[in-house]
Amino acid sequence: MQRITARSEALFLPRRRLLQGGAAMVAGLGALAARAPAIAQGQPRNDGFPLRPITLTVPFPPGGGVDTIARAVSERMGRILGTTIIVDNKPGGSTSLAAAQVSRAAPDGYSLFIATPASSINPVFQPDLPPGDTRKAFTPIGAVARLPYVLVTGPGLPAEDVAGLIAWSKANPGALNLGNSGAATAPRFAAELLAFQAGLKLVTVPYKGGAAEMLDITSGRLHGAFAQMIEVLPMLENGARALAVSSPQRSPRLPDVPALAETLPGFDVTSWNGLFAPPGTPAPVVARLNAALNEAVADPDLRRRFAEEGVEFVGGRPEDLAQRLDSEIAKWTRLRESANLRLD
Template identity: 40%
Template sequence: MFSRRKLIISAVIAAGAGSGTGAALAQAYPNKPVRLVVPFPAGGATDIFARVLSQKVGEKLGTAIVVENRPGAGGAIGSDVVAKAPADGYTLLLATSSTHSIGPALTSRLPYDTVRDFTPISHVGNAPSIMLVPNSSPAKTLKEWIDYAKKNPGKLNYASSGPGTIVQLTAELFKSQAGVFMVHIPYKGTALAIPDLVSGKVDVLFDSLPTGLPHVREGRLRALAVTSAKRTAMAPELPAIAEVLPGYESNTWFGLYGPKALPADIVARVNAAVNQSLADPEVKDKLARLGIEPVGSTPAQLAQMVAADAAKWRAIIVERKITGE
């Protein structure tokens, strides 16, 4: 009798433990350091952003957040690490427009599905670009530049950081909406294009705001506009391209993701810590110096934003026959 009763009690306890595993996991979270995978090299904008954000989010969660760089294949290697990680909240991904909007549109050979294999947590930031031209350019304003380009079809060129990059797509989106033609000259990074832009060998470059703006402040280049939907606090004197071309917008966005099937309680806890951190004055100041505008969102808002962004870039990639090679 005693053995039978003991077995029944054990079975009930086991069943209860099994049904509450997810809740128990969320309740105990986090009880060890969290790994934040950055799918790009150390020292880049995504990496620096991750380190600024991780320190404050770690404080909010009460644990250390360790940034781990897993670069390669345009961000696919690091993203795949997170896609295949346990859904326990201890491995997260700082994704970008390159990994979740542009990459899937350029190739069907990714080892994961950007929608099916990840859990969205929060849209954490945007980094607009700046439209740069040589000081020798006859155009002093964006409208003057567009008029000049239309009068000189096929004579102008633009630099990029390589085929299929956000820099090229930003320029191609501009060409499409402005109705101008420019020849693409790819470089292995925008820094390598700057000397040719200064000398006038290159006519235009859409560089990231934090790396491009110093050249303007130093008088080496002229800035015509920024690519965000509205003017940015980092350079409020510069108009948004959308002021001349309504609806134009190009940002490198940053979003926090977990593996698929991440428990809702963990998602909510991380989301709250992230959004609170992005509102912190110290974090906002550090990000402003990086040219990054903090956002903060619900998981659903991140998913919706990425879906719209991916559709936009997919249309440009198809229209312009862009490849990653």
């Protein structure tokens, strides 16, 4: 029998360690192979998130205000997260098509939805519209941006300010007509809230596109509308008047234009965007997405780029977005009940 000396034992030691290391590697590869089906099936993974591209669904066509904000923010978030965020435009159904699609997706952080005021209006006025109550259908990630609407009027309305508009409307009951971008939209309900708080009777006129609405205002065929800042600014050069902004405070972009709340205390209707994920998304994934969102919206270049359009980037905690959603739903519920308001 061969005798193993201390010297020969030392010679065999490196080889033994190599064999042990190889066995450990094989075991590790086996464990990884066992986990591969779970990863392929999109099951939640908190370690190393994200491991593949993320899809952000936008409920409007490409090129609009929400789409532009979503693309700018998601591009920065993708860089921060070390992945690509793909923007998927899915318009239709008062934003319900996009919302329902994301609410049914796997709760793994790879499917996101950018919400608008419709996410607080639909549950109140169209509760049967999928996905139903936004608070139950999603997990909040964080607020993205907000911007006021501008109450803009044209030569068809002989009023220089909000007080003049109210006085003229009361002297001509039912004559005031204000345009909007659809029945279940914030501009429509901003007009309804104005009428309720000021005690007015008005006619809301839906338009399929902002260009036709703005043309009718400047030509005098339509008295006015609540519109986005980017739509209103060119109109002011063509004789239109900005009577007020719809936010509680004045906008830095139009500092000389009063807030409606200065005449009608408590008036607050803003265009807002929030980032949501499907219900049940793991807390570590939510925290990772929230941190990336906050870093993205703090980008000075991003803020400068959108400042001319009156956009204020927000960020904050998921809880802040949840509270905003609660307060918006409560506001529209009060309006529905107090004014006995229904969709046309």
